[in-house]
Amino acid sequence: MSALAGYQRGESVVHRLHPVTKVTLLVCCVLGAYLAPPVALVALLGLLVCSSAVAGVATSVGRAALPILVPLALGLLAIHGFFRAGSGAVLASVGPLTLWRDGVAYAISFLGVLTAFVLAGLVFVSTTHPKKLMTGLTDAGVPRKLGYVFVASLQLVPDLRRRAERIVDAQRSRGLDTRGSVPSRVRALVSLLGPLLIGALVSTQTRSLALEARGFSLDGPRTSLYALSSTRLDWALRVGGVLGVVGLAGWRLL
């Protein structure tokens, strides 16, 4: 596991959109990708690529998307390309394996949907700062404690990972067997995860004291470091996204 995607600093139009707008558009893109006919799907993919270019995150999004999409593409080709005969038209056959034309077409169209899903997610992730997202959602009425959990989790991951690396080194120097039989490797997991969790729990007690000292469980309004405002563009995009999805759903049903 490596953190492939991540927030990229920037001042583009996409970066400056209100976080609620981006969440709305993300949900609309994902739903739209599943509902859309091929033409609209290609247009959506084009829009996503353009917005990543406008935001200046095209390279990093591309680099993050490839390791996600290539295994999905291979899986789709293997599961559908070889085994979904459809009308029975053959694209190629090597030995006992037959690549069906309808199966490949199905795999490609499904890959398009998944690409839209992954690209929308990555553009969102790389242009939205988690703290601004938290502030935006709290302003929109999401409980503050949920925002804390989200931001604290994101920050804890690299911290816990460093801790895990140190524990792996320490236990290896004490003769931990990570190359033996599968049962002994599962036992090794206990000696790795035990110290990791106990260390994290010890710091949990300190952290809950620190949170209480800062009035975590008090009620009442809070002020935020970030001032967020919705522009006219925000509203246009929110309304446009929702109308687009409703339109596609209506077209599907009729």
Place this chain on the structure above:
Amino acid sequence: MAERTESGFLGGIRREFTTQTWALIPVGVALSVVAAYVVNVVRVPFLYLDALGVVLVALLAGPWAAALTGVFVNVVEGFLVNPTFWAYTPLQVAFGLAAGYMARRGWFRRYWKVVVVGLVIAVISIVMGAPITVLAFGGVTGTGSDAVTTFFRATGANIWSAVVGQTLVVEPIDKVVTVLLAALVAKRIPRRYMPDTAARVLDREE
């Protein structure tokens, strides 16, 4: 915080969410995400352990805290690793609720019962996960499990049977190991660091 004397369903949920629980939830989330790294070190096939943090929070805090952990495990994994994790959020929520309520009823107090909890979670994972994999992802997951799905397709199974077959092979191993690890790790926590909300774990082995 709510008074300790509060009773009823909502009161029970509120009692679960102490400040320590709120501090524990991010730990559970991060542990689930980092578990993938630790598994990578020891290289056990078909082991993902991405429910580990959820089951641990279920043991240490309770079902609803675990359900909330489940939501954030997938939100955060979607943020840091791969947005397709977002689609599987309902699974983790169900794992948390199941593990939490079973822990309350003493299902973590003996080894064989812990294995049963693992199997229950595996069944939840199969029943809820297979439809998501087939309908939202065309049957693929982008992991090594796809090889198993392809194998079942090669035996002539349709896409639904192939995906269910794949999850029947992969899920029970992953979930039983996850739950056993969670129980063993929770048992090793020194009493002074154990939250007040914790369920009893493996105290009746013989």
